[in-house]
Amino acid sequence: MSRKVIIVGNWKMNKTAAEAKAFIAEFKPMAESMNNVQVGIAPTFTSLAAAVEAAKGTNIMVGAQNVHWAESGAFTGEISAAMLKEVGVQFVIVGHSERRQYFGETDETVNKRTKAALAAGLDVIVCIGESLEEREGNKTECVLKTQLNGGLAGLSAVDMDKIVIAYEPVWAIGTGKTATPEMADDTQAFCRKVVAEMFGGEVAEKVRIQYGGSMKGDNAAELVAKPNIDGGLIGGASLKAASFAELVNNAING
Ligand code: 13P
Numbered sequence: 257m258s259r260k261v262i263i264v265g266n267w268k269m270n271k272t273a274a275e276a277k278a279f280i281a282e283f284k285p286m287a288e289s290m291n292n293v294q295v296g297i298a299p300t301f302t303s304l305a306a307a308v309e310a311a312k313g314t315n316i317m318v319g320a321q322n323v324h325w326a327e328s329g330a331f332t333g334e335i336s337a338a339m340l341k342e343v344g345v346q347f348v349i350v351g352h353s354e355r356r357q358y359f360g361e362t363d364e365t366v367n368k369r370t371k372a373a374l375a376a377g378l379d380v381i382v383c384i385g386e387s388l389e390e391r392e393g394n395k396t397e398c399v400l401k402t403q404l405n406g407g408l409a410g411l412s413a414v415d416m417d418k419i420v421i422a423y424e425p426v427w428a429i430g431t432g433k434t435a436t437p438e439m440a441d442d443t444q445a446f447c448r449k450v451v452a453e454m455f456g457g458e459v460a461e462k463v464r465i466q467y468g469g470s471m472k473g474d475n476a477a478e479l480v481a482k483p484n485i486d487g488g489l490i491g492g493a494s495l496k497a498a499s500f501a502e503l504v505n506n507a508i509n510g
Contacts (some may be wrong), residue, residue: 259464261480262420262487263504264296264381265494266321266349266468271299273306280310282497287316290501293487293508297494298349301335308344319347319381322355325368337376347379349489351407353426363406370407374415381420381466381489382407384447388427397446404450413459416451421465422489423447428469430491434479440467441482448484473499476507 271279276299287295296317299307307318324334340348350373351366366382373380384403386396400423408419423444425435435443444465452460467479468489479485488507494500 259462259486260292260294261508262294262296262464262466263490263507264298264317264319264347264349264466264488265490265500266298266352267300267303267495268321268354268491269300270495271303273303276303276307277310279495279497280307280314280316283316283501284311284314286497286501287314290315290504290508293504295504296347298347304340304343304345317346319345319349319379321349321352323348323350323369323373323378325365325372327372337372337378340373341376341378345378347381347420348373349381349383349422351383351403353383353385353424353429357426363403366403366407367409370419371410374411374418379418379420381422383422383424383468383489385424385426385429385469391425391427396443400443400447401450404447405454408451408454411455413455416455416459416463419463420487421447421451421463422468423465424468424489426469430470432470434470434475435467437475437478437482437485440479441484444482444484471503473502473506476503477510480507481510 298319298321311318320340323337350369355361370380386399390399448460464486466487466489467485471488471490472493
């Protein structure tokens with residue numbers, strides 16, 4: 257089965273609304289020739305409205321970096337799925353390792369956020385990944401299985417159509433250390449096996465699994481060429497229009 261490549265820039269806490277608009281203006285003409293790939297960006301909450309407006313009529317998807325699970329209420333500082341939907345975003349990233357590490361995200365809260373986003377009609381990129389200590393302690397598979405079992409608990413096969421999994425080894429994020437294509441592919445094959453155990457083989461064949469962690473223009477092609485790597489979740493290399501475009505083009509034209 258061929259799965260459509262999906263490449264998303266996770267801008268983390270970078271770029272004002274004005275900077276997001278400038279990026280899209282520069283990236284737009286480059287994106288026009290990007291076929292057979294889904295390309296998206298995830299700006300900060302305060303840049304979403306401007307980014308959605310700037311991306312109208314283009315093939316650039318806009319998503320958020322987090323969402324709260326409640327519909328509304330006394331949750332100071334939080335944003336609901338309906339609020340994101342109203343702004344016009346298509347997807348949301350949930351469970352990024354930085355949220356797990358610095359903001360107390362757990363598999364249970366990942367699951368609640370995912371369900372709330374799906375209920376509002378948003379697509380969800382669910383992030384998983386092991387730390388260096390866990391990899392060196394041979395715990396990678398156990399950690400990923402626990403994150404998948406917890407994060408995707410209670411979803412249906414139909415829900416899984418709207419889910420993309422991002423495998424981001426924590427030790428490769430922002431460090432310049434990339435997992436080798438073989439290592440990432442083996443690990444992502446394991447993730448697909450866990451999805452098969454949870455939802456059956458058909459869902460596992462269909463679900464797209466991105467790799468994230470120091471993916472750049474010069475390593476994207478060999479990573480995305482691997483059978484279990486269906487795209488990338490990109491931090492640093494997504495912040496400049498030219499380098500992000502180069503990465504996307506290398507990934508799809510290999
Ligand atoms: P880098 O591409 O900067 O390593 O970040 C990866 C990431 O965390 C994307 O979500």
